[in-house]
Amino acid sequence: MSPKLQGIVPALWLLGVLSPLWCPPVLCDCKFPPTIAHGHHRDVTRSIFSTKEYAYECDEGYTLVGESRISCSSSVWSALAPECKAVCPKPEIENGKPSVDKDQYAESENVTVECNSGYDVVGSQSITCSEDRTWYPEVPKCEWVFPEGCEQVLAGRKLMQCLPNPEDVKMALEVYKLSLEIERLEKSET
CATH class of the missing domain: 2.10.70.10 (Complement Module, domain 1)
Structure with missing residues (x-):
C-alpha cells in the first residue's frame, strides 16, 4: 500500500x-x-x-x-x-506385496517390494511413483528360490521340503506322473 x-x-x-x-x-x-x-x-x-x-x-x-x-x-x-x-495404482506383484498397502500412491512416493516366504525379489526392491503415473524402475517380480539340494526333485523325494505349498506339491506330482508316462511311451516305441 x-x-x-x-x-x-x-x-x-x-x-x-x-x-x-x-x-x-x-x-x-x-x-x-x-x-x-x-x-x-x-x-x-x-x-x-x-x-x-x-x-x-x-x-x-x-x-x-x-x-x-x-x-x-x-x-x-x-x-x-x-x-x-500424479497417482499410481497399487503395484501388482505375484507372490509379493508393497511394504505399504494402499489402493493408490502419490507422485514421488517410494515403496519397498516384499516377497512371500520362499521367494526373492528380481529387479529393484525400491520403486517410486512417477509423474507419468507409472512405477520407476519397473515393478520387480518375486521368483521362487530353490532351497539348496532341490534343483531337481527325483522320484518325489524331498518333494515336501522343496516346494512352498500343497498346490505346488500336487502340480509337481502331476508333472512327475506325466514324465513317467512319456518315458514309458518312448520305451514302448523303440
Whole structure:
C-alpha cells in the first residue's frame, strides 16, 4: 500500500467509512489466486463483504497435496497453493506385496517390494511413483528360490521340503506322473 493511502486509511476507519469486516479490493486484494498444474480453482467466497476464498481440485488421475482452500486477507494468501500430484495404482506383484498397502500412491512416493516366504525379489526392491503415473524402475517380480539340494526333485523325494505349498506339491506330482508316462511311451516305441 502506498504511503499516501497508509495515511488516509486510519482516518477513514475513524470516520466509519471502512469497517473492520470489509476491506475494499483497491486496498486489500491478493489479485488472482495462484494457478496449479493438473488442477483448477473456483471462487467459493460467501458474500461480497467476506474474505475472498478459493477451493482447489485436481484433474482425474491426480491427488491434492496441501490446503484445499485458501483465502485472501490483507493482501496475503492464508496458505501456499496446494499441488496436484500424479497417482499410481497399487503395484501388482505375484507372490509379493508393497511394504505399504494402499489402493493408490502419490507422485514421488517410494515403496519397498516384499516377497512371500520362499521367494526373492528380481529387479529393484525400491520403486517410486512417477509423474507419468507409472512405477520407476519397473515393478520387480518375486521368483521362487530353490532351497539348496532341490534343483531337481527325483522320484518325489524331498518333494515336501522343496516346494512352498500343497498346490505346488500336487502340480509337481502331476508333472512327475506325466514324465513317467512319456518315458514309458518312448520305451514302448523303440
